[in-house]
Amino acid sequence: MLQDFRPVGSAILDWNIGESIKWFKALFYLVEVVEALEFPRRVVLNFSVIVGVLRNKGEDVRIVRELEAKAKIATTTINAFEVYYGAFKSRDSKRNLVAVKGFLSNC
Numbered sequence: 001m002l003q004d005f006r007p008v009g010s011a012i013l014d015w016n017i018g019e020s021i022k023w024f025k026a027l028f029y030l031v032e033v034v035e036a037l038e039f040p041r042r043v044v045l046n047f048s049v050i051v052g053v054l055r056n057k058g059e060d061v062r063i064v065r066e067l068e069a070k071a072k073i074a075t076t077t078i079n080a081f082e083v084y085y086g087a088f089k090s091r092d093s094k095r096n097l098v099a100v101k102g103f104l105s106n107c
Helices: 008-014 017-037 047-054 058-070 077-089 093-104
Strands: 042-044 072-074
Touching: 047 058, 047 077, 047 093, 058 072, 077 093
Parallel strands: 042 072
Antiparallel strands: none
């Protein structure tokens, strides 16, 4: 009975270097794919973050700078309209419209 016992570790005797290399290449490819998927290529900013950046709020500015270093910044046409509308209705509309146009030209 003990002679018929084959421990799991003895499977190493059936090891094939070609198969192992193929598996390692596949594993490294999967690691590259996962690393590429960890952070998106484009990040869509919402209205409150855009307003925070335009008002120079520290946390929003820091977040956007970090995102710009890793991905392309984007927004929606609805958000762009809302920000333009808010700038147009503000007291200092000329200055605010220029700031909005400058910020959105990078999105």
